[in-house]
Amino acid sequence: MGKQTAPVKKNETINLTFEDLTHEGNGVGKINGYPLFVPNALPGEEGSVKVVKVNKNFGFGKLLELTKHSPERIDPVCHTQCNGCGLQHMSYKLQLEMKQNQVKNAMKKIAHLEDVPVHPIIGMDNPLHYRNKVQIPVGEKNGRLITGFYQKRSHRIIENTETCTTHNEVINDVVKKVRDIANRLGIRAYNEEVHKGVLRHIMVRTGEETKDIMVVLVTRTEKLPHQEELVQELTKAFPHIKSVVHNINAKRTNVIMGDKTKVIWGDEYIHDKIGDTTFAISAKSFYQVNPTQTKTLYDKALEYAEIDSKDTVIDAYCGIGTISLFLAQKAKKVYGVEVVPEAISDAKKNAKLNGITNAEFFVGQAEKVMPWWKAQGLDPDVIVVDPPRKGCDEELLKAMIDMQPKRIVYVSCNPSTLARDLRILEDGGFSTQELQPVDMFPQTGHVECVALIKRVKD
Known part of the structure; x- marks a missing residue:
């Protein structure tokens, strides 16, 4: 068979109908099955596109002119070119649909979990001026x-x-x-x-x-x-x-x-x-940038954790103790671990500030500290993780599986790495029950998600 070539050439101008959106919010149109990704285009629209880059399996284009507009297109509030808010040209309703689909697609294609309920995403009443x-x-x-x-x-x-x-x-x-x-x-x-x-x-x-x-x-x-x-x-x-x-x-x-x-x-x-919890925030503290949706997210994490006064909880990647202190108000004991020493110092300060005495915080890598805790006889009922975008370290996932908690609550800012990690937990004897997406960053392609995972009964 001869070498396949793309049906378009760089700098060529073509007419394109857009069928879909990428997880970044780019429009997707196809020429003879070959996808072109075009910023600022919406599904259902048609227009002329200049091809700017051609790869073997897909290409990129620049929208020159629209000949058919989507009813979901709106005039952006901000017209600067910094591209920090790449979704301002689409209605908030479409933004939420896109993010919902992003989570569902990751569950289907990466985690192979087609039957797990992905609840409707929780959006904001006012999706502007939210960053603190x-x-x-x-x-x-x-x-x-x-x-x-x-x-x-x-x-x-x-x-x-x-x-x-x-x-x-x-x-x-x-x-x-x-x-x-x-x-x-x-x-x-x-x-x-x-x-x-x-x-x-x-x-x-x-x-x-x-x-x-x-x-x-x-x-x-x-x-x-x-x-x-x-x-x-x-x-x-x-x-x-x-x-x-x-x-x-x-x-x-x-x-x-x-x-x-x-x-x-x-x-x-x-x-x-x-909520009722006060936090001291220093120049270098990690603290969620959307306080309204942070409460929504943490309330959902707390609901999924199903904690009572007999439960011992581990909060991996605990930061300055934001989730830990929510959990400690219901749990018997919370152990927080975080690699940044300044964050642990802040977490201890925040526990004191709120009169919380049943939370302990430790500096270290969760994947190293948790096996040590297990060796000391610590058996958590619940583990909560809120990792960075790259997801959980493989050693940490193994440590969680080894500890055999009743429940794991996974707070994620990246559906792809969440899906990858859920697959590992599923293969390790856990079952994903449900997911709740939350729109923490309106006008951008990012989506936050909380997953409830339970140990499969022996």
């Missing part, structure tokens, strides 16, 4: 400071911070104020090409319930020029600012925060509440 934390790069243009996100696949800053529709609105105001004050005081932006200049990033965190604000200024230099004037003017403009932090990152790196952090005004922490 942002990290904004600082640059220069025509001699003045600019702030915004990088254009997709580049390090060119798109000026958009005043209008970003996913940020809590006060964050946009604070970033603008920091930039304007720094500009007036002559503080230069960091230039990554020549590794000179001062201000690299502005990070702002807010407490949804408390209205507390933390500002973190990341610089290349040990000293922040005009520090006192900047802080004085900023805190006068925003009385809710409780903490101003200076972080030093002198390395040539894409990593935002450096190792050295010092409080230059106010407290080391701001506070926020999820």
